[in-house]
Amino acid sequence: MEQEKEIVSKNFIEQIIDKDLEEGHYTTVHTRFPPEPNGYLHIGHAKSILLNYGLAKKYNGKFNLRFDDTNPTKEKTEFVESIIADVKWLGADWEDRLFFASNYFDQMYEAAVKLIKKGKAYVCDLSAEEIREYRGTLTEPGKESPYRNRSVEENLTLFENMKNGMYEDGSKVLRAKIDMASPNINMRDPVIYRVARMSHHNTGDKWCIYPMYDFAHPIEDAIEGVTHSICTLEFEDHRPLYDWVVRELEYEHPPKQIEFAKLYLTNVVTGKRYIKRLVEEGIVDGWDDPRLVSIAALRRRGFTPESIQKFVDLCGISKSNSSVDYAMLEYCIREDLKLKRPRMMAVLDPVKLIIDNYPEDQIEYLDVEMNLENPELGMRKVPFGRELYIDREDFMENPPKKYFRLFPGNEVRLMGAYFVKCVSFEKDENGNVTEIHCTYDPETKCGTGFTGRKVKGTIHWVAAKTAIKAEVRLYENIIDEEKGVYNEDGSLNLNPNSLTVLKDCLLEPEFAKAQPYDSFQFVRQGYFCVDAKDSKPEALVFNRIVSLKSSFKLPK
Ligand code: ATP
Ligand code: MG
Secondary structure: OHHHHHHHOOOHHHHHHHHHHHOOOOOOOEEEEOOOOOOOOEHHHHHHHHHHHHHHHHOOOEEEEEEOOOOHHHOOHHHHHHHHHHHHHHOOOOOOOEEEHHHHHHHHHHHHHHHHHOOOEEEEOOOHHHHHHHHOOOOOOOOOOOOOOOOHHHHHHHHHHHHOOOOOOOOOEEEEOOOOOOOOHHHOOOEEEEEOOOOEOOOEOOOOEEEOHHHHHHHHHHHHOOOEEEEEHHHHHHHHHHHHHHHHOOOOOOOEEEEEOOEEEOOOOOOHHHHHHHHHOOOOOOOOOOOOOEHHHHHHHOOOHHHHHHHHHHHOOOOOOEEEOHHHHHHHHHHHHHOOOOEEOEEOOEEEEEEOOOOOOOOEEEEEEOOOOOHHHOEEEEEEOOEEEEEHHHEOOOOOOOOOOEOOOOEEEEOOOOEEEEEEEEEOOOOOEEEEEEEEEHHHOOOOOOOOOOOOOEEOEEEOOOOEEEEEEEEOOOEOHHHOOEOOOOOEOEOOOOEEEEEEEEEOHHHHHOOOOOEEEEOOOEEEEEOOOOOEOOEEEEEEEEOOOOOOOOOO
16 A cells, blocks of 8 residues: 555656666666756746756766756856856755766767768758758658758768858758658758857857757767756657657667656746846846746745745646646745744834833833744743834724724733733824824733733734834735736836835844844734845845735645
């Protein structure tokens, strides 16, 4: 029974791997994550990273981080560095196996020569447009290039000349000689090398020919000894070409490509090109703007590697594309922080509360649990005095029914402290409440076991004298994919409320110790994280990671 259960819970990739090991196709498992350094990584990449790393770990195998940097146009060192930082942060450990595909350019060149010598590749002079025309369509077979039957000798010379810079960009390409009548268009003599004078971030100006992805990728995998080359569904139609390359190049233990569905999230954009546009147009504060779902942004917002691992686990691995509810990601971070992080008091929209019968200059230090549900986090001292601040929405002059917070004549508990009863309040000329006056009952102190009477509401507060000021940023999604990414004029359809900045928030003094990336529950308000970019010890800035409430239910 136990064993059966285990088999059932394996995803389809694990089932393939099990079979491969059982049948002796491979003796070990070796995976890789192969990002192209042309942008920052996002939540979708996190899924791929954790999947590949997780499989290597599970099967006691190896995991490589390899930059797929064979197309210099959009690649930058900034992206290489950010990707390394993100993969490390997620906890995927490549040990000493960090590779760059561009370091294999010599081997790729040799591989191309090998194909030419086998009569499996030829230099073609057709223009890009002609190649497209000759390729045919889904319903019509392609036409053979007039250069297809060049001799091996001629091809070797021409290809060497390509490498030596004797031809204009785009004037000649090397093509695999496969089958112009194949029902799979990818197999109709695909281009495998092109002439392009571009400086490469790693190899500089050494090369003026560059390999195409479909040729380069299987070679990269084979060179590194990768066994299972896991990629996303759009490459399914390319698999026959992948297999052709590793077969014709006669690798002893050819890698195997397996595809799974990309991760999409509702209400947000994940595609690199959307995020890039938001960054380049200056709409967001860089690739790590907390409204984005790049890994850098999630980290800055306050997500933890554990929460992302949990999210990816809940998503599972599938063969059909679908979108996951953004609320599930929020659920995962709440679950992760719930017991781990302190719950302290912060007032986001302060209004003064004065306790008329409390001694003028007295400060009292109350002992309060860091986290009621986790005693291991210990206690803290919270100063209490005659003048406090509470959140504006916790007082109403004319409350509706079932409002249990503060209103004239009503008594509530100040969290961790005393009962207070509202006796009066003051307003300014605009009708805004400026001061609320209460009296307190010394008998009702928290922790003394008072049972004399009950109140229906408990509100949070901070003492005026010791409060620290902070800026708090509240976020909503910046683009809602379901509502449409673009406006009619091609501009981005942005949510005008994606960022709310609260400048005058007041926190209890314990927050003074907060460091960048530290996160907390602000009681009754949500989870917040110290902004690593803008927060300073004397001017704290917090990001709201997520509010406390959700309608999200974990699928059974
Ligand atoms: P994007 O579509 O956002 O530009 P990409 O696929 O071009 O991403 P790469 O750097 O080429 O980005 O991808 C690196 C790896 O991450 C690839 O193996 C790719 O299949 C995987 N990957 C990319 N997006 C997702 C996603 N949404 N879900 C799961 N895996 C993904
Ligand atoms: Mg890509």
